[in-house]
Amino acid sequence: MKTNDLILQTVTKITVFIIFAYSLTLFFAGHNSPGGGFVGGLITSAGIVLLLLAFDLKTITTILPFDFKKVAALGLLFAAGTGIGSFLFGVPFLTHSFGHFDLPIFGETELATAVLFDTGVYLVVVGVTMTIIQTIGEDDD
Amino acid sequence: MFDLLLNISLLLLSLSTLAYIYRVVKGPSTPDRVIALDAIGINLIGITAIISIILRSNSFLEIILLLGILAFIGTVAFSKFLEKGVVIERERDS
Numbered sequence: 001m002k003t004n005d006l007i008l009q010t011v012t013k014i015t016v017f018i019i020f021a022y023s024l025t026l027f028f029a030g031h032n033s034p035g036g037g038f039v040g041g042l043i044t045s046a047g048i049v050l051l052l053l054a055f056d057l058k059t060i061t062t063i064l065p066f067d068f069k070k071v072a073a074l075g076l077l078f079a080a081g082t083g084i085g086s087f088l089f090g091v092p093f094l095t096h097s098f099g100h101f102d103l104p105i106f107g108e109t110e111l112a113t114a115v116l117f118d119t120g121v122y123l124v125v126v127g128v129t130m131t132i133i134q135t136i137g138e139d140d141d
Numbered sequence: 142m143f144d145l146l147l148n149i150s151l152l153l154l155s156l157s158t159l160a161y162i163y164r165v166v167k168g169p170s171t172p173d174r175v176i177a178l179d180a181i182g183i184n185l186i187g188i189t190a191i192i193s194i195i196l197r198s199n200s201f202l203e204i205i206l207l208l209g210i211l212a213f214i215g216t217v218a219f220s221k222f223l224e225k226g227v228v229i230e231r232e233r234d235s
Contacts, residue, residue, distance in 0.1 A: 003224065003225070008217065015213075019210055022206060022210070026203060033200070033203075034200050034203050034204075035203060039203075039207075043207070043210065046210060046211065046214055049214060049218075050213075050214050050217065052229045053214070053217050053218055053221055053228065053229065054217075055233070056229070056230040056231060056232050056233045057229055057230065057231050057232070058231065058232045058233075059233070133229070136229075137228070137229035137231070138231065
């Protein structure tokens with residue numbers, strides 16, 4: 001039986017942008033309010049899963065041509081790199097620092113190196129979750 | 142007075158959640174159970190909102206949006222499984 005998923009696909013096309021924006025909000029708000037890399041990565045994967053539900057595996061791998069195993073590896077590289085980078089300044093492993101910078105649009109902003117570590121967590125969570133879901137979805141019945 | 146009203150609405154929401162749980166357990170068909178689980182998720186959103194008012198905290202506001210997204214995705218996945226037998230298709234037949 002051939003079905004037409006017009007309503008689901010139209011709702012998905014609008015909702016996915018809201019979900020991605022919300023995940024970015026959670027990711028960047030993690031320093032001062034609930035949120036952070038883990039839940040931000042989970043919500044990003046939830047948005048991709050919604051795309052997978054509304055469309056099919058082939059379309060999504062075409063529009064998001066990432067190898068999610070490499071995304072997880074890149075995240076681990078980020079997290080380890082921020083740890084090793086602290087050796088450059090002669091301080092113990094994983095020592096984080098922050099500073100105040102004058103950015104063009106945002107004005108004076110506090111930038112912390114913990115965000116880079118959080119980026120690593122985010123990428124690992126997205127990579128691992130999407131690898132699990134795509135591997136299960138590719139399975140023949 | 143205000144706290145009494147909040148507690149009363151919390152009680153009503155938990156009674157309605159109990160009624161939904163009765164539907165989940167007793168429901169004759171699977172779509173009944175899926176709809177009841179979706180409505181339980183929406184009730185949880187309301188309970189979270191009321192509890193965050195009672196606790197005078199706005200740290201739970203993220204949870205509300207999160208529960209909405211997760212309830213929606215879960216219901217879509219369940220209904221797609223009921224309709225087509227698969228959750229994620231490999232290739233659309235079109």
